[in-house]
Amino acid sequence: MKNFFAILGGMGTLATTNFLVELNKRHTPTKDQEFFNYMLFNHAEIPDRTSYILDHSAPSPLPALLADIEQLNVLKPDFIVMPCNTAHYFINDLVNATSIPIINMIKETVATIPPNTTKKIGLAVTQGTLESQLYERELLFNGYEVILPDTTLQHKINELVYTYIKEQSIINLLLYEEILEEFQQMGSDVTLLGCTELSLANNQDSLKKFPVIDAEKILLERTYQLAQQLKMKV
Structure with a gap:
């Protein structure tokens, strides 16, 4: 697959699903081939972002997010979006781990x-x-x-x-x-x-x-x- 982007989601899954549904509503193709090419990482097991921010002894989401970025570096999407506001606490770490543009939601x-x-x-x-x-x-x-x-x-x-x-x-x-x-x-x-x-x-x-x-x-x-x-x- 060429000319595709990646959605780094699962934080949470319902919110990611809403993002994807709304994106497809925003786009109104007339046939299958006119839809966007994208890859969804619905990584539901990423530890809770708020729990870690409030208490650094809680499991950190960063290792899981960096592992996802490592996989995306191999797949080479044109850009990455992360539909989770709180996860942007780690945005600098993620940007530094890839040459792929990550859209900054904030x-x-x-x-x-x-x-x-x-x-x-x-x-x-x-x-x-x-x-x-x-x-x-x-x-x-x-x-x-x-x-x-x-x-x-x-x-x-x-x-x-x-x-x-x-x-x-x-x-x-x-x-x-x-x-x-x-x-x-x-x-x-x-x-x-x-x-x-x-x-x-x-x-x-x-x-x-x-x-x-x-x-x-x-x-x-x-x-x-x-x-x-x-x-x-x-």
Whole structure:
């Protein structure tokens, strides 16, 4: 197979599946041969990213991620996407382990925010992404005011991501909308969904009552653009 990209996923599997389904919806071919060429690594056994970030005595995801990169170095995709925000804690290690371009989900997301229209951004992320300040640093560097969740709100985010989606495969839309409403009450102009499980909830939310920046959809759009360029080489 030539002119293909790789999806480094499985963190978690439902979120990766949502990314793939949405990518294929974004692309509207008329026959099998017009779909994109890609390889999916759904590495479900990668240790939990948040657990390690909060406690370095927990199993590290990095060895498994580096092993995946080593395999991809042999297969030689044109680029790699990793639809997991929290895993970007290790992005520098992964970039240094390959010459294959890895699309940086954090930077792509912040770069797409319209300047001068949105200033106060609520940050809905996993506990690990919150503690590592992956989005907070990038947003502050680009001149945005960041509205961080308090302990109670972060507990609700953790509950939606882990208790409902990861553990039970349940999309609790009432809790999802409650989270967005609380960010709005805290003064945010828009809420950044910096967790692919939250993107999954957003995908299921038909009401769309609250404005969001969906990091997974931004990564998806960038993937689509690059994949289209590859398709033109075929």
